Amino acid sequence: MKNFNIKLYGLVLLAAACLVSCDINNIGKDENGDDISLLRLDLPKFDATYLMNFVDENGQLITSDLNISFAGKNGNSLVTEAGRINETYRVVGGMLNLNLNPNIKINSQNQIDFQIKGAGAGMVVLPYIVKQSLSGERIINVEVFNWQTLQMQQSTISKNRATSPITVTTPDHKNLSPLAVLSGKDNGNGYEYKMLYMATVSGEYTCLIANAGEYDSWGIYTMSDDMTSAPKQSLQLNSGDLFTVVTKAKNLLEGKIKVQLNSGSKTSISVGYTVEAGGRTYRGTLNGITPLTTAIEQIYVPSSDKKAKITFYPTAPYKLDPSTIDIADVTTAGSKVDATITTNAASPMRRYDLDLIGYCATDKSLTYAITKTFQYSLGSKEISDDARQWNNGALVSGKASFYMIPNQRYTFRISVNNKWYKYDITTNPKDIYEIMHQGDAAEYVSKYEMTENTDGSYNLKVEITNDELCDL
Amino acid sequence: MRQIVLTLTFILLFAVSSSHAQRRYKDCRETRSSIGISAKISTNGVGGDFYWQVRPRFVVRAGYETMRFNYNYEINEKKISLDTKFKFQTGAATLTAGYQFLGWMFVTGGVGTLFLEPKAHGVPSKGIEYGDIILSPETVGDLSVRIKPQTKVSPYMALGFGKMVPKRRGVSFGVELGAYYMGAPKLEVNATGMLAPSMDPEHIAMLEDQVDQFKFYPVIKFNLSVKLFTFNKR
Numbered sequence: 001m002k003n004f005n006i007k008l009y010g011l012v013l014l015a016a017a018c019l020v021s022c023d024i025n026n027i028g029k030d031e032n033g034d035d036i037s038l039l040r041l042d043l044p045k046f047d048a049t050y051l052m053n054f055v056d057e058n059g060q061l062i063t064s065d066l067n068i069s070f071a072g073k074n075g076n077s078l079v080t081e082a083g084r085i086n087e088t089y090r091v092v093g094g095m096l097n098l099n100l101n102p103n104i105k106i107n108s109q110n111q112i113d114f115q116i117k118g119a120g121a122g123m124v125v126l127p128y129i130v131k132q133s134l135s136g137e138r139i140i141n142v143e144v145f146n147w148q149t150l151q152m153q154q155s156t157i158s159k160n161r162a163t164s165p166i167t168v169t170t171p172d173h174k175n176l177s178p179l180a181v182l183s184g185k186d187n188g189n190g191y192e193y194k195m196l197y198m199a200t201v202s203g204e205y206t207c208l209i210a211n212a213g214e215y216d217s218w219g220i221y222t223m224s225d226d227m228t229s230a231p232k233q234s235l236q237l238n239s240g241d242l243f244t245v246v247t248k249a250k251n252l253l254e255g256k257i258k259v260q261l262n263s264g265s266k267t268s269i270s271v272g273y274t275v276e277a278g279g280r281t282y283r284g285t286l287n288g289i290t291p292l293t294t295a296i297e298q299i300y301v302p303s304s305d306k307k308a309k310i311t312f313y314p315t316a317p318y319k320l321d322p323s324t325i326d327i328a329d330v331t332t333a334g335s336k337v338d339a340t341i342t343t344n345a346a347s348p349m350r351r352y353d354l355d356l357i358g359y360c361a362t363d364k365s366l367t368y369a370i371t372k373t374f375q376y377s378l379g380s381k382e383i384s385d386d387a388r389q390w391n392n393g394a395l396v397s398g399k400a401s402f403y404m405i406p407n408q409r410y411t412f413r414i415s416v417n418n419k420w421y422k423y424d425i426t427t428n429p430k431d432i433y434e435i436m437h438q439g440d441a442a443e444y445v446s447k448y449e450m451t452e453n454t455d456g457s458y459n460l461k462v463e464i465t466n467d468e469l470c471d472l
Numbered sequence: 473m474r475q476i477v478l479t480l481t482f483i484l485l486f487a488v489s490s491s492h493a494q495r496r497y498k499d500c501r502e503t504r505s506s507i508g509i510s511a512k513i514s515t516n517g518v519g520g521d522f523y524w525q526v527r528p529r530f531v532v533r534a535g536y537e538t539m540r541f542n543y544n545y546e547i548n549e550k551k552i553s554l555d556t557k558f559k560f561q562t563g564a565a566t567l568t569a570g571y572q573f574l575g576w577m578f579v580t581g582g583v584g585t586l587f588l589e590p591k592a593h594g595v596p597s598k599g600i601e602y603g604d605i606i607l608s609p610e611t612v613g614d615l616s617v618r619i620k621p622q623t624k625v626s627p628y629m630a631l632g633f634g635k636m637v638p639k640r641r642g643v644s645f646g647v648e649l650g651a652y653y654m655g656a657p658k659l660e661v662n663a664t665g666m667l668a669p670s671m672d673p674e675h676i677a678m679l680e681d682q683v684d685q686f687k688f689y690p691v692i693k694f695n696l697s698v699k700l701f702t703f704n705k706r
Binding site: 036 | 605
């Protein structure tokens with residue numbers, strides 16, 4: 001019995017030890033005694049991001065300041081990365097990066113629809129309507145005209161005015177001379193810009209088109225009009241108002257092409273494309289990480305000719321197979337193309353998988369991972385800023401894959417709140433020390449690790465501290 | 473502190489009881505066996521047992537207990553207020569054996585399939601400010617946390633006071649103090665929207681570290697047993 005009791009004592013002591021071993025005072029604390037959080041909070045995810053490039057007729061970014069605003073159904077639905085909404089956005093350097101309000105989700109029942117308009121000293125921004133029915137990143141090129149260029153065109157326009165089927169009459173019944181010929185440029189809503197005018201006096205302006213029967217709709221839009229409504233043939237204007245004459249072809253149908261870009265591994269890509277359809281050529285760039293499912297929208301074709309041809313222009317060392325695809329009918333829901341991205345084996349470039357984490361320097365509790373999509377550009381450090389060719393891409397949740405040549409220096413820039421932040425990237429292990437000791441307390445690289453994989457690719461683990469992230 | 477007091481009381485009670493341990497159990501000559509049922513209420517639920525008194529001091533029991541309750545509360549963290557519905561569910565299907573080593577004290581142990589599964593589901597009660605906009609509760613997302621024992625079958629051990637089963641009279645009453653061993657609890661976290669990073673394995677591991685010490689599920693159990701049949705063993 002004595003032996004039995006000793007065992008029982010042991011059992012009770014074990015139970016007691018178990019009970020007292022639960023130190024509830026340390027619950028909710030980490031090893032340093034700091035409070036831990038049950039919740040981990042991400043930045044909001046945007047269903048769509050828009051990179052708006054304001055370009056001249058040659059496709060070059062406008063360097064003059066512009067004031068850009070938005071109208072239409074979702075004109076108030078665009079926000080900065082920090083969730084700010086401005087009535088007008090001052091654009092410096094020709095680029096504006098905005099996002100769809102994260103509370104709004106794109107689906108077949110909720111298509112996004114907004115109009116970009118703007119102005120700048122000596123500049124004319126050609127309004128453009130954006131429609132989007134599939135979530136993702138859109139790169140939008142908006143054309144901007146310089147007054148000086150327009151004035152230079154005047155002599156050419158005067159020569160051809162007699163043969164133009166469009167006549168605009170002023171309030172005093174005189175024919176108005178256009179500022180520029182805009183034929184071939186579309187407003188995103190099926191209308192083609194024909195001519196740009198400026199009202200010389202205040203009053204009612206009337207537009208006449210000789211071959212009006214060829215169009216479904218035509219008329220005048222001012223630069224501030226809501227272009228989702230049909231244009232009017234006569235309009236009250238004030239002296240100095242800019243306006244355009246637009247036409248919409250008969251039996252015009254709106255189509256889109258769903259694009260699926262595949263690759264063997266997750267790869268951050270930036271692929272240029274052209275779509276030839278309905279006598280027009282649509283140009284753009286697809287950004288994202290493969291497998292990338294996206295759509296090229298706002299393609300307008302006549303009902304008699306619904307076919308289209310898409311051609312991809314990947315940047316080196318990528319190849320796309322097939323690079324050109326014919327589509328029989330862009331207006332059907334099944335209008336879809338699939339292409340596979342491969343890399344040129346002969347290229348000296350190697351794939352680098354970047355894993356980037358961003359920290360706020362002043363508030364360590366805001367150590368958010370970069371969990372949303374940012375626009376990045378990568379270019380050789382050896383080439384000057386003016387001559388450098390940038391390879392653009394999307395940094396998704398801090399991850400991007402791109403190709404670089406080993407033992408080289410590159411400049412990596414990331415667009416945050418419409419500002420570019422530049423960082424040096426090296427593929428030379430000897431340069432890592434230098435990279436780590438650049439910058440200041442508000443912006444620096446706190447970690448840079450490069451490891452080679454067995455397949456010849458590299459992993460880049462980089463941590464940056466940037467005060468700009470404190471505001472996100 | 474409460475645990476320490478409880479433990480000291482536990483040890484004291486056992487020490488007092490052990491001073492009488494040399495006293496022989498007077499009814500050791502009893503050879504009758506019995507079958508009966510018990511109603512039980514415990515920190516692991518309400519239920520019942522079938523028991524078989526194999527020998528006068530040795531009893532085998534099979535039973536079931538269950539308990540559920542809901543509790544609503546609000547979690548306020550990182551600018552977010554989560555309306556949280558906490559659903560506590562526990563219970564067990566048990567197979568135990570007990571030994572009445574003193575007239576008023578017994579030890580019991582066995583195994584149980586522990587149904588312990590507390591879970592909480594939180595949804596934001598309101599949106600949160602983000603720049604000039606208010607992020608909707610749908611955008612912020614929701615969070616579900618479920619705690620599961622590490623082991624599917626849990627050993628159970630307890631010290632009992634009173635009678636394990638009725639001896640002479642038809643009814644007996646006993647109290648058990650013990651615990652199920654469930655191992656370090658595992659957390660299952662599901663989250664949507666902006667709360668999705670709460671599902672990161674690294675974050676879950678950190679939370680599991682917090683509950684890692686709760687390897688035992690404490691049980692205080694009250695048994696009321698009724699003898700149904702008695703038969704003599706020869």
